[in-house]
Amino acid sequence: ASDICKRDRYSMIGSLSPLCRFMSAGGEENVKHRNIGISAHIDSGKTTLTERILFYTGRINSIHDVRGKDGVGAKMDSMDLEREKGITIQSAATFCEWKDSHINIIDTPGHVDFTIEVERALRVLDGGVLVLCGVSGVQSQSLTVDRQMKRYNVPRIAFINKLDRQGSNPWKVIGGLRKDLKLNAAAVQIPIGLEGEHTGVIDLLAMKSYRFDGEKGERVVEGDIPAELMDQAEEKKLELIERIADVDDEIAEIFLMEETPNEEELKAAIRRQTISCQFVPVFMGSAFKNKGVQVLLDGILDYLPEPSEKANFALDLNKNEEKVLLSGDATDPLLALAFKLEETPFGQLTYMRIYQGTLRKSDFIYNIADGKKIKVPRIVRMHSDEMEDIDEAKSGEVVAMFGIDCRSMDTFSDGPTNLAMSSMFIPEAVMSLAIIPKDQTKMNNFAKALAKFTKEDPTLRVKIDPDSKETVLSGMGELHLEVYHERMVREYDVECIVGQPSVAYKETINKKMTFDWLHKKQTGGSGQYAKVIGYIEPLTEEEMTEIGQQNEFDNRCIGTNIPPEYIPSCKKGMEDAVTEGALVGCQVEGVRVVLQDGASHAVDSSDMAFRTAMAHAIRDAMRSANPSVLEPVMKIEVDVPTEFQGTVVAGLNRRMGLIQASDMNDDGSGVCIIAEVPLAGMFGYSTELRSQTQGKGEFTMEYSRHNPVRMDVQEELMKKYRQEKEEKAA
Numbered sequence: 001a002s003d004i005c006k007r008d009r010y011s012m013i014g015s016l017s018p019l020c021r022f023m024s025a026g027g028e029e030n031v032k033h034r035n036i037g038i039s040a041h042i043d044s045g046k047t048t049l050t051e052r053i054l055f056y057t058g059r060i061n062s063i064h065d066v067r068g069k070d071g072v073g074a075k076m077d078s079m080d081l082e083r084e085k086g087i088t089i090q091s092a093a094t095f096c097e098w099k100d101s102h103i104n105i106i107d108t109p110g111h112v113d114f115t116i117e118v119e120r121a122l123r124v125l126d127g128g129v130l131v132l133c134g135v136s137g138v139q140s141q142s143l144t145v146d147r148q149m150k151r152y153n154v155p156r157i158a159f160i161n162k163l164d165r166q167g168s169n170p171w172k173v174i175g176g177l178r179k180d181l182k183l184n185a186a187a188v189q190i191p192i193g194l195e196g197e198h199t200g201v202i203d204l205l206a207m208k209s210y211r212f213d214g215e216k217g218e219r220v221v222e223g224d225i226p227a228e229l230m231d232q233a234e235e236k237k238l239e240l241i242e243r244i245a246d247v248d249d250e251i252a253e254i255f256l257m258e259e260t261p262n263e264e265e266l267k268a269a270i271r272r273q274t275i276s277c278q279f280v281p282v283f284m285g286s287a288f289k290n291k292g293v294q295v296l297l298d299g300i301l302d303y304l305p306e307p308s309e310k311a312n313f314a315l316d317l318n319k320n321e322e323k324v325l326l327s328g329d330a331t332d333p334l335l336a337l338a339f340k341l342e343e344t345p346f347g348q349l350t351y352m353r354i355y356q357g358t359l360r361k362s363d364f365i366y367n368i369a370d371g372k373k374i375k376v377p378r379i380v381r382m383h384s385d386e387m388e389d390i391d392e393a394k395s396g397e398v399v400a401m402f403g404i405d406c407r408s409m410d411t412f413s414d415g416p417t418n419l420a421m422s423s424m425f426i427p428e429a430v431m432s433l434a435i436i437p438k439d440q441t442k443m444n445n446f447a448k449a450l451a452k453f454t455k456e457d458p459t460l461r462v463k464i465d466p467d468s469k470e471t472v473l474s475g476m477g478e479l480h481l482e483v484y485h486e487r488m489v490r491e492y493d494v495e496c497i498v499g500q501p502s503v504a505y506k507e508t509i510n511k512k513m514t515f516d517w518l519h520k521k522q523t524g525g526s527g528q529y530a531k532v533i534g535y536i537e538p539l540t541e542e543e544m545t546e547i548g549q550q551n552e553f554d555n556r557c558i559g560t561n562i563p564p565e566y567i568p569s570c571k572k573g574m575e576d577a578v579t580e581g582a583l584v585g586c587q588v589e590g591v592r593v594v595l596q597d598g599a600s601h602a603v604d605s606s607d608m609a610f611r612t613a614m615a616h617a618i619r620d621a622m623r624s625a626n627p628s629v630l631e632p633v634m635k636i637e638v639d640v641p642t643e644f645q646g647t648v649v650a651g652l653n654r655r656m657g658l659i660q661a662s663d664m665n666d667d668g669s670g671v672c673i674i675a676e677v678p679l680a681g682m683f684g685y686s687t688e689l690r691s692q693t694q695g696k697g698e699f700t701m702e703y704s705r706h707n708p709v710r711m712d713v714q715e716e717l718m719k720k721y722r723q724e725k726e727e728k729a730a
Contacts, residue, residue, distance in 0.1 A: 032101040033307050033396045034300055035353070037122060037154070039145045040131035045161040049131060049287040049296075050094070050105055056218065056294055057096035057103070095381040095388075095398075098297045104398040122148055123422070124339045124353035124398060127304030128156040129296070130280075134168035138176035144698050146181045147639060155275050155310070157283060157303055158183075159296055163191050164198045164286040174282055182669055185280040186243040188270070189295070190236050192229065201284055201292050202229060204237045205263045210295055217290025244269050247278040267302060274303045275310070307396025312355050314411075314419040317368075324419060330394040332356045334365065334414035337421040338406050341456050348455075350401045351382070352393075355421060357414060359399070360392040368411040368420050377403040408456045431679065433481050434470040434499030442494045446471075449492040453484050460484060474504070478683060503680045504632055505717065506706050507581030508590040509625035512537040517617030518599075519609055529604035530613035532562070532570065533597040536621050539590045541705075550589035551578050562598040562610070569607040570595055573614025582623045583714070584721040589630070589706070593618060629714045630706035632679040635660075637672055638689065640697035645671050647692045655681035676704060680713075 040046045094105045106125060122128070128149055132142060149156055158177060160170045170191060177185040189201040192209060200211035202225050209226065213219040225233055245255040248269040254261045261269070273279035283299050285292015308328040314335060315321040326335065334357030342349040352359070359365070363376050380387035382400045393399040406412075409422040437446045450462050450471070461474040475481045478501060488494050514535040521528040534556075544550055553571045562570070578588040595614075636657075640648050642664065649659060657677035664671050682701065689697045709717070 032301070034101055034103045034304055035106070035124065035126045035307060035396070035398055036103060036300060036304060037106045037125040037128045038131060039122075039128060039149075040133075040142060044131045044133045044136075044139075044142075045287050046129075046131040049129075049159065049161060049293065052287050052290060052293040053103075053105065053297060054094065054096055055216065056297065057098050099301065101301050102397070103297075103300065106398070122152045122154055124337065125152075125154055126307050126310045126396075127300070128154045129300065130156050130158045132158060132160050132173050132177070134160050134162040134170055134173060134284075134286075135165050137169075137173040138180045139695075143180065143696055146183070147698070150277075153277055153310075155277055155303075155305055157274065157281050157296075157299055158185060159283045159285065159292075161285065161287055163194055163284055164196065164289045164291070166195055168194055168198075170194075170282075170284055177280065177282070180669065182665075183280045184243055184247060184273075184278060185282050186240045187236055187284070188240060188281040188299070189284050189292070190229065190233055191284050192226065198286055198289065198291060201295060202233050203295065204233060204240055205266050207233065207237070210292075212291050212294075217293070220294050241266070244273060244279060247273050271303050275305045314355070314421055316418060317420055318418045321420075326356050328356055328395050330358050332395075333417065334359060334412065335417075335419060335421060336365075336412045338404075338408065338410045338412065341406075341408050341452075343452050347403055348405065350404050350406060351398065352401060352412070353398050354393055354395050356395050358392055358394050361390075363414065365412045365414055366416060367406055368413060368417065369407065371416070374404055374412075376401060406455075407458055409458065431478060431481065432472050432474040432502050432504060433485075434465070434502075435473050435485065435496050436470060438495040438497055442492075445492045446488070446494045446496075449488045449494060453487070457484075470499070478686065501683065505584060505586045505709075506630040507583055507586050507588045507627055508630055508708075509536060509538050509588075509622055509627050511626045513621040513625035515617040515621040517613055517620065519613035519616060521609075522604075526606075527604045528606065528609035528612070529601035530566075530606075530609040531599035532595060532610070532613050532617050534593065534595040534617075536618060536625060537592050537594070538625075539592050543592075544590060552592045554592060554594045556594055556596050557598065561600065562595070563600055563605075566600065566605065566607060566610040567595075569610040570614045573611040574618055576611065576615040577618035577622070581627065582619060583627050583629055584717045585725075586629070588622065591618075591622070628708045629717055631709045631713075633676050633704050633707045634679050634682060634701045635674070635704040636677055636682075636699055636701045637674050638697060638699040639670060639672050640689075640693050642669060642671050644693045644697060645673070648673060648689070648697065651688060651692060652677060655685070657681070678707075678709075 038046045038050055096103050096105065130142070130146065130149070132138065160173050162168060163170060170187070174185055174187060177183045188204055190204065191198055192200045192202060192211065200209060200221075202209045207225060209223045211221045211223065213221055241251065241255060241261065244266070245252040250265065251261055251269045254265070270279060270281050274281060281299065281303055283292065283296045285296065287293060312326045312328065313323040314326055316324050334354070336352045336354045336357075336359060338350045338352055340351040342351070359376065359379060361376055361379055364373055365376060366373055378401065379390050379393055380400050380402070381390055382398075387400065390399070411420040411422065413419070437443060450473075454460050454462055459475060459480070463472050463474070464470070465472050473481055473484065475484070481501065485496060485498055488496055512535055514533075516531075516533045518531045519528060539547075539552060543552075551574070553574050555567050555570075557567070574593045578591060580586070581588045598610075600610075636652075638648055638652070645662070649662075652659065652673070652675050655677050657675040659673065659675045661674045662671055663674075685699070689699055
């Protein structure tokens, strides 16, 4: 009877109206949740797979392909550029229902330049589907995506797609998963026929075959295993049991007793080990030809974790961002993370992942970053760029909200709390570009784009250069700024002229120097008179950390030679002086100014006179205090396959890098090189690394500190600065 029910459950799918295609549980309380991401190398067919999932779960009534002849484009590629190029850039979040479960699918970009989007999506996922091409197998971006999944401990299942294509070989792909990604992977299905003869799959746990009939593969026909495939099925099932026995004690015991585990025991073991990231079950099919998608959906429910089964941590801001394990209970205080922002015609749409508690419409919530209290105006479930309204969302759900003004990665709670879901630390910008729109009539769109991008990404900063009046974009590196320049053209139709990237140099002094400066100016009426005496000296790194600022003003005047009301003006004069150094006109850091004495005039002294005197005195003293130029030094981590280690190290040495360490991973397939490289030497590195490693290498870069530059570089920078000053004067 159960077999008949199972068969009917699938065969009903085709005959019901689109909205009834999914089977939903009666009460909201018993509903299971899955937050999954579908990620892969570009062109492995993940957007096509998502499209089929949405069709079989009843979310859409017809199927459109990414580069389809009908010109509609896939549902998840909702940005114009995505439809035009047939690639996915932003992670669209979509809700669907399958059997008694709610599934939130986050379709992540597979293009290497959009890895920040992938990382953001992985933060909020509980499980992932790694899509691999049946012909190409494990490709360079599969390595990157897998590395990110390992970093965030995302349990995953694999789906080998495109088995209908010429030259497809799933066993070669599984070999790649084991050899290149070092995953303990084994097939839970084998295909019935390959290339043009691919008609369905065999389930190795239930030992049954599934074929997909009907115009769009909506009828799943369950049957017995074809006789010619029985031997292969037996062999692959044994391999599956062996692989699980390696990591699961219960199955190992059964295996050692030379018994065969039943379907329930195997299923439970695969689920346990998949959730603990010890095993990756491999599914097969062809999304384009509508084969294997429904059984993959069953696999998502069977093997990927419920939100409550995955450990999520918050950071305790009172204890120096110490990790705190969350309960994930819907009755506990609310904690939600805004992981993505989107501009829509109705205002800002904020994607939220709820980690704990319940979010209700019309409730008041607090933004942890700025302490603002906000009323929840509207909660919606997202379907690419369409939405449905809901009244409440519980722990583990991914929803979106309208009318909330916040930044990306802000944490929300239902009462004042000291827990945050993401670090409050925002690194300093290290690279800048001057950017102006080609067409001045587009200035309005240009301003809108900058406002949106800085909200979305806290590491992107915008300022106006006071001298040239140009808009300067500052960010974490060359690629970071390039992507935003590209997005400006695409999303806001603003063509821009981009200047050369420039590095944020600083200046400092290296010895103590006294000053004694008299500022005296006599014009008609009251003049200006101020005299300041004191010294400047360098600050050490420890002192700067202790006082929490880069420069220090110390007033040691005794008596009233300088009236107390003029002391704040002297401090302002110091601040004016350190904004522009004597060598290359950059910000000065690491200077302590000590004011010891001075003189004033009953009539001619003023705030302005003391401010000017102090600024001139410090600038003059800095010229004689052995000044030097500092450049930002970046700590970079390069992950590459072992065979490219020599080439990459040589490349870093050419860029004046100092190798700090190189760690080989446990299995010896890859190496992580840690180095310190001056930022000025990092231009064009992403392109170089890709060409050196056949696209398999990736690097992350973060600001470490400012170090003095070499003398020849300093001379060059000073010469360039003098030329620029002369040009401006002319």
